Amino acid sequence: MITSTANAQVKELVKLMKKSRARDEARLFLIEGPRMAGELVSDPDWCTKIQKIYLSESYAVKNEGERESLENTAAVEILSDPVFAHVSGTKTPQGILAVVKRRTYNMSDILGDDPGRTHVLVLDNLQDPGNLGTIFRTAEAAGVTGIILSRDCVDIYNPKVVRSTMGAVLRMPFLCVDDLPGTIGELKAAGIKVYAAHLKGKRAYDQEDYKTGCAFLIGNEGNGLRDEVAECADHFVLIPMQGKAESLNAAVAASVLMFEVSRQRRN
Incomplete structure (x- = not known):
């Protein structure tokens, strides 16, 4: 001892x-x-x-x-x-x-076995351990096939992140990448439609069709998506809000979008 x-x-x-x-x-x-x-x-x-x-x-x-x-x-x-x-x-x-x-994943793990059912989260410079852990946990529950993180996100192996995933980090494939726009390009080349919750969006998030392969871009808690990452999206969508709130917590926004995919595919 x-x-x-x-x-x-x-x-x-x-x-x-x-x-x-x-x-x-x-x-x-x-x-x-x-x-x-x-x-x-x-x-x-x-x-x-x-x-x-x-x-x-x-x-x-x-x-x-x-x-x-x-x-x-x-x-x-x-x-x-x-x-x-x-x-x-x-x-x-x-x-x-x-x-x-550590376990090593590749893009085929992120896309899953059926490209038509691919459901990916792309995280740009998230910094809060609790947010990242919550996103992993929620992603598993919503049927996400994989998560892509920019290299400057909070360390996925930070013990606070690992604990807050409640085990999802052991089951959810993920990639940390240096070139986020380039990796998003790989998703698009695989036939995945890329969406970003953005103030420039013209349609509400629940007016889009997510029954085929899709990916959502989620930005930094304070600054949102970097311009070069947002520009990679095929579509901007809005999460309608009431009251005086200007934005949602990153994990909450991601959860809203992920479970809309789950709802559409379930129905």
């Missing part, structure tokens, strides 16, 4: 928890909590990517049978409760943390 915060493994965990550069260089990310850890272990594609599992001393004692099961999947290390609290990204640690190798 590791009882010192000066331990090399503990220092590495802290770096992975706090620094995106460390996560990028190691090609690793962290999963915390029994629910998401359970998904990792039960998924054949993900369980092979678990590098190591860390348990707090109290968690290991209370869940001895689970500990033995986990040891059949990956190496397990016990941390004293104070040390586990030191490395945890939450105020109330749940006692289990996994170090996981």
Whole structure:
């Protein structure tokens, strides 16, 4: 059992928890909590990517049978409760943390098996971890086939983002790209219609037909879509609003659009 915060493994965990550069260089990310850890272990594609599992001393004692099961999947290390609290990204640690190798996706994963049913979100410079996590979680519920992010979006492997996805980050294909307009061009070349919620829109979002492959462009929380990204859209649409609100939260706007696609295809 590791009882010192000066331990090399503990220092590495802290770096992975706090620094995106460390996560990028190691090609690793962290999963915390029994629910998401359970998904990792039960998924054949993900369980092979678990590098190591860390348990707090109290968690290991209370869940001895689970500990033995986990040891059949990956190496397990016990941390004293104070040390586990030191490395945890939450105020109330749940006692289990996994170090996981990243999974690589490509454009075919984003498009899905049926191009006619493709439903993509394209995110331009989103910065709020909660927004990004909510978008991933909602996207899965709305039947989105994949998400494309500009490289300057908040780190998808930020522990706050990972937690707020509620496991969707393990199931939703995504790509982080340097050339967002170029990637949108690839979508259009594949026959995907590209829409952007924009003040220049002439039609309400629910007046368009999303029954074939479609993609939505979602911009930065404060500044919206960059001009060069907005110009890639085939159509601008409006989300009609009452009252004095000038805009919607990025995650809310994305949810409205995603579930309109879901509604049309369901009906």
